Amino acid sequence: MSDDCIFCKIVAKEIPGEIVYADEYVTAFRDIQPAAPVHVLIVPNKHIPSMNEVDEEDAVLIGRMHLAAKQVAEQEGIAERGYRLVINTGDEGGQVVYHLHLHLMGGKKLSIPKYN
Numbered sequence: 191m192s193d194d195c196i197f198c199k200i201v202a203k204e205i206p207g208e209i210v211y212a213d214e215y216v217t218a219f220r221d222i223q224p225a226a227p228v229h230v231l232i233v234p235n236k237h238i239p240s241m242n243e244v245d246e247e248d249a250v251l252i253g254r255m256h257l258a259a260k261q262v263a264e265q266e267g268i269a270e271r272g273y274r275l276v277i278n279t280g281d282e283g284g285q286v287v288y289h290l291h292l293h294l295m296g297g298k299k300l301s302i303p304k305y306n
């Protein structure tokens with residue numbers, strides 16, 4: 191746990207978060223600024239600042255984040271219609287909170303991002 195990390199505090203239940211899934215390895219909670227009708231963040235319970243700090247020993251954890259996202263998509267009733275999974279990394283990647291997180295977005299037809 192990192193003392194000044196907002197997502198660590200949500201995982202530890204030190205501050206409120208609308209948690210929709212949690213296990214020994216990951217926690218999923220609703221994004222406070224939803225960009226879609228369903229917008230859930232899936233985070234590792236241990237503090238990893240971003241994808242840049244992920245290493246070999248985290249490979250299973252990264253897989254668990256994706257399996258949790260799949261489960262939440264089913265729980266939220268959007269699995270069949272479809273959804274998007276995104277990890278923003280670093281300043282130019284649009285990362286604002288430096289605790290690794292996977293965005294699960296769905297519940298509407300999402301526009302295709304323009305990358306240029």
Ligand code: DGP
Nearest residue numbers: 196207220221222223278284285286287
């Ligand atoms: P990113 O740009 O990928 O770092 O996304 C950070 C997301 O985190 C952004 O969509 C808003 C969300 N967020 C920021 N602070 C909080 C918070 O305190 N609680 C919750 N639930 N979400 C937050």
